[in-house]
Amino acid sequence: MSGTGASPRPAVVAGNWKMNHGPADAVAFARELELEAEGVAEVLLFPPATSLAALRGALAERGLSSRVGLGVQNVHPAERGAYTGEISASLALASGAGFALVGHSERRHLFGETHDDTARKTAAVLAAGMTPILCVGETLGERRAGRLEEVILRQLDHVLTTAGVSDRLLDGSRFYLAYEPVWAIGTGETATPGDASEAHAILRSCLIDRLGSEHGLDVPILYGGSVKPENASELMGAPEVGGVLVGGASLDARSFSAIVQSGS
């Protein structure tokens, strides 16, 4: 469950498979997934776009379509056109994705995505009627230099200012946020629950400031970075932590199921 300060809502447990699991592995995953009853954690999966259809079909076979939300890991900001190799939000939506990760640190650091790119992608995802999960986070160098607040607020603020988030929320769209310290992603190094709460509280006050208290309190803030079954429950119990975004440990259906259970 989300911690104090946030509105009472189920914890969000999201799995980002990154560039892993083709259609056959996605089907095997769906068959092994063990989910408890309805209405507990909100479960989301972000497979490679090429595995969306297979995963969607396998979840439907198990009667889990309404229990597990699907998303893509990236979109192009344009709606259509000559952008070889890219996928627009509307194409993702038509393939069954209701969510999209935006600004994941691997996109920012390996593919050079700028603040403007993340803002344009967020706007495109919202315009398509999908829910973006904007990822923000500082590097180890930035944290050591005492720049945590400046860095994560700049990443969030630019999107809130230029992607029309406030207007979209008034129209009924949803906006999720994930705090993922870069030094904790794929490293086995996890932020302490206190570290996560501190960063989430900074983000929460910016959300309230910019979106008003009703919408600002409603945005789930997920923690991501080396989340696993052993630490998920403690992290999700921390104040302001509204769920987790899981990379490596989401590849195995049993370990992902155990993390979902921790959020229930």
Ligand code: PGA
């Ligand atoms: P990790 O990845 O759980 O493997 O650290 C998290 C993420 O990149 O979202």
